[in-house]
Amino acid sequence: xxxYSGKKRIDIxxxxxxxxxRYDENKFYTEKNLTKANIFLTKINNRLILASxxxxxxxxxxxxxxxxxxxxxxxxxxxxxxxxxxxxxNILDRNNNPLTANLRLANIGAYPDKITDKKKxxxxxxxxFPEINRGHLEKKVNGGxxxxxxxxxxxxxxxxxxxxxxxxxxxxxxxxRKYPHNELVSHVLGDVDIENVGIKGxxxxxxxxxxRNEFVSSIDxxxxxxxxxxLLKGIKKFKAxxxxxxxxxxxxxxxxxxxxxxxxxxxxxxxxxxxxxxxxKNTLGIYEFGSVMKTFTTAIGxxxxxxxxxSFYPIPKRIKVGKNTVEDVHAPCEEAKCSVKDIFVxxxxxxxxxxxxxxxxxxxxxxLDRLGLLSKIxxxxxxxxNPQQPDPWRKVNTDSISYGYGLSISPLHLTMAxxxxxxxxxxxKPTLEKKLxxxxxxxxxxxxxxxxxxxxxxxxxxxxxxxGKEAFKNSxxxxxxxxKTGTARMMKNGTYNRDHKMTSFISAFPIHDPRYILLTxxxxxxxxxxxxxxxxxxWNAAKVGKLIIDRISPILAINNEYELNNNNLLIxxxxx
Numbered sequence: 001x002x003x004y005s006g007k008k009r010i011d012i013x014x015x016x017x018x019x020x021x022r023y024d025e026n027k028f029y030t031e032k033n034l035t036k037a038n039i040f041l042t043k044i045n046n047r048l049i050l051a052s053x054x055x056x057x058x059x060x061x062x063x064x065x066x067x068x069x070x071x072x073x074x075x076x077x078x079x080x081x082x083x084x085x086x087x088x089x090n091i092l093d094r095n096n097n098p099l100t101a102n103l104r105l106a107n108i109g110a111y112p113d114k115i116t117d118k119k120k121x122x123x124x125x126x127x128x129f130p131e132i133n134r135g136h137l138e139k140k141v142n143g144g145x146x147x148x149x150x151x152x153x154x155x156x157x158x159x160x161x162x163x164x165x166x167x168x169x170x171x172x173x174x175x176x177r178k179y180p181h182n183e184l185v186s187h188v189l190g191d192v193d194i195e196n197v198g199i200k201g202x203x204x205x206x207x208x209x210x211x212r213n214e215f216v217s218s219i220d221x222x223x224x225x226x227x228x229x230x231l232l233k234g235i236k237k238f239k240a241x242x243x244x245x246x247x248x249x250x251x252x253x254x255x256x257x258x259x260x261x262x263x264x265x266x267x268x269x270x271x272x273x274x275x276x277x278x279x280x281k282n283t284l285g286i287y288e289f290g291s292v293m294k295t296f297t298t299a300i301g302x303x304x305x306x307x308x309x310x311s312f313y314p315i316p317k318r319i320k321v322g323k324n325t326v327e328d329v330h331a332p333c334e335e336a337k338c339s340v341k342d343i344f345v346x347x348x349x350x351x352x353x354x355x356x357x358x359x360x361x362x363x364x365x366x367x368l369d370r371l372g373l374l375s376k377i378x379x380x381x382x383x384x385x386n387p388q389q390p391d392p393w394r395k396v397n398t399d400s401i402s403y404g405y406g407l408s409i410s411p412l413h414l415t416m417a418x419x420x421x422x423x424x425x426x427x428x429k430p431t432l433e434k435k436l437x438x439x440x441x442x443x444x445x446x447x448x449x450x451x452x453x454x455x456x457x458x459x460x461x462x463x464x465x466x467x468g469k470e471a472f473k474n475s476x477x478x479x480x481x482x483x484k485t486g487t488a489r490m491m492k493n494g495t496y497n498r499d500h501k502m503t504s505f506i507s508a509f510p511i512h513d514p515r516y517i518l519l520t521x522x523x524x525x526x527x528x529x530x531x532x533x534x535x536x537x538x539w540n541a542a543k544v545g546k547l548i549i550d551r552i553s554p555i556l557a558i559n560n561e562y563e564l565n566n567n568n569l570l571i572x573x574x575x576x
Contacts, residue, residue, distance in 0.1 A: 038570075041175045048285045051217055073519040087175045090198050091189060093221040094254075094434045099185055100299050102175040106158050114143050114168035124164045125149060125551060151194055152176045155536045166533045167306045177203075183263045185224060187280040188217070188255075188381075188432065191266045202432055216434045216566040218254035223247060226551045227257045231520070234544040235261060238525035244281040245548065246519045250423040250508065253416075256516070256556075258282050261475030281521070282411045284383045289414055290404035290465075290488030290537075292506050297402040298344050298458065299358050299421050300367045303451045306358050309458070312337040313354045322396035326350060326403075329536070333417040344458050347485065349403045356402035365397055370446050371417040372427065373409055379430050392441035404488055414506060422459060422482070422508045422517070425452045459483055460511045468505065472541035477549055480558070482514075485537035491523070500524050503537035505545040520545040 016136035025490040087102040115121045129150055140147040150157070152174055161169060176194045179185075190201020196211075197403040206215050231243040247257040260276040270278070279285065282539075301307045315338045318327040331348035332338045343351030356364060368374055376386045391395040400406035412430060419561050420427045425447030426440045431546050447455075459482025462468045472478040486504040489496040504521045508514040525540045527533030 024257070054311065057245060070320045076087055082115070086190070086211075088177060089210045089215060089459045092214060092216045092226075093219045093224075094214065094217065094256075097221050099179070099181060099189060099217065099219070100183055101178045101180055103178050105152045105154060105174050105176050107151050107172045107174045108153055108158070108161055109170045109172070110149055111140070111146055111168045111170065112143055115141060116167050116171065116201065121166050121168070124166060128160045128164075146170075153252065154257055169378045175549070179266045180244070181221065182265045182267060184228060185221070186263045186266050187260045187282070187383075188258050189217060189266065191270075199282055200383070201381060204382050207432075215472065218249075218256060218432050218434045219258075220256045222553070222555050223552050224257045224259065226555070227548055228261070228263075230544055230548045230551065231259055231261055233547075234520075234522060234525075235511070237528065238522060238540050240522050240525045240540075242276065242281065242523040243411060243544070244285075244411055244519075244521045244523075246282055246411055247548075247552070248415055248419060248430060248517050249418040250428065250517050252435045252481075253439075254426040254435055255420075255430055258432075280381075281523075283377070284378065284385050284410070286385050286388055286408040286410050286489075287502055287521075288405050288408055288488045289504055290486035292418070292484050292504055293401065293404035293407070294347065294352050294412060294484030295484050295506070296371065296373075296453070297352055297359065297364075298340065299447055299455050300363060300400055301340070301355055301359050302347045303336040303367075303447050304359070304363060307340050307454065309339065309454060311340050313343065313351050314344075315348060315350050317350075319350045319353055322351060326353065341458065342460065344370050344484075345461045347467050351397050352403045358397055361393060361395060361398040364401065365393060367446070370400075370444070371420060373407065373413055373417055377410065377412055377430070379412065387413060404486060411504075412521055413522055414468055414504075415517055418484075418506050418508075418519075419517045420446055421455050422452060422511075422514045424449055428510070430548060440450050448457050454516065456482055456511050459508060463507075467536075467538040468507075470538050470543045471505075471546045474548060475546050477509065477553060477558075479547075480510040480512065481507055481546075481549060482509070482511035483542065483545065485542055487536045501535055503535070505537055505541040507545050507549065509549060509553070515558075516556065518545055518548060520548065536571050
């Protein structure tokens, strides 16, 4: 009998048998789930690969199309040009009031090779835009290049284009530059072309800046309106051919207002560039200004201690200047001799000529050059003029320039130079961009505080008792305003004509501590009955200046209770 070895024998031929190891049900299901998860993940990975390949193919197609458009189809590229689709930055006044706007419109173009029925296309376009020349349109349609049908089209016409259902038409957004104040700031703002690129004024000078951002100007739109309104009334009253005005901050050089009349509406197409309404008198025009130039003759002599306010000069009835004889319109004083104060306040040509002869040609040239009166002015406007000066500069030129003839400058030249006389002596460069603070202390100083104080006193005396007295006799601001009148005969047929005058009034306020300087200029005014038909500056330009100051003082918060201490100033100057 065989012994049992301890091992169970298995008969492979038996039909059924039982496993001797224990069956693990949990392990079985875990392995089964892992298998299913692996199958699922495999399917997901396959789908992701397919999706990646699909989107990669789309990206490559788009990339190829972009390269094709940029390299091989410049016409298509042009219609998406930035200047057609991006709005230009607005120009604001100093108080952030908008001076410009952008009107959203559309540009309509066409691809000739995509037009199926060219005859029908031409008929549809001409029926919508009858101003389009049929012959010109036919040439473009039969050509091979992309072309503009109409630029800056409103929604009314755009809908009609849509309704035609024409093929080959491309519509892109555009922005039309608009000027909501029409003529009011036209010479300052300028204009843009159809591509929205600046071609005049601030629009041109700051084109790169405005094309991306807003631009805050130095202009005060309320003041600008008041200045223009009073100048227009002055033109009407005195039947003048034109007028101009500048208001500038004497400490910062900011131009608060600048008006040149006649002016133009920048919203309308340019008709004729030779028309005077497109000419900026303030920066591009040059003129002989007459007696306002006596300001510089007097200031130079005081600064160089050549004379004082109480120095006296003999005043003959007339004096020779070259081959000509010069005389005063009215006697500056009752005596045969007049003080420098009376010569200036009562605007004596004879006295001023004698003063400049003591000053000399050399000093006159040096100071006029330092004041910027012999070179083109620096301003962020493209329309600027060069002064016209004598060459050679003879003694006769020195004499005539002293009282306002022989040197032609722009109104802005005159404003800038006069500001340096009454602001403490500093030459401040004008600007049309708003400034946050004054840079006066960093500027060149031409006159001392003493000279500037004396000139402020003389300016105030002109208003109180001199050639500006008539204009300010009923003004509550006369004690805080100082100024100087100027009347210049204009050339006609090669000679100075006494019936053709340019009158001006340069004023500063508040005169005890000037902040603003105002220049008003009237082109060929005529006398009126109420003024006894006088045509000198005191009867027109000064009166317009007075009305402007009375009107803008509340806007500028000017206190008319201040008064220049004339008595103390007289004591100081009499001891020099």
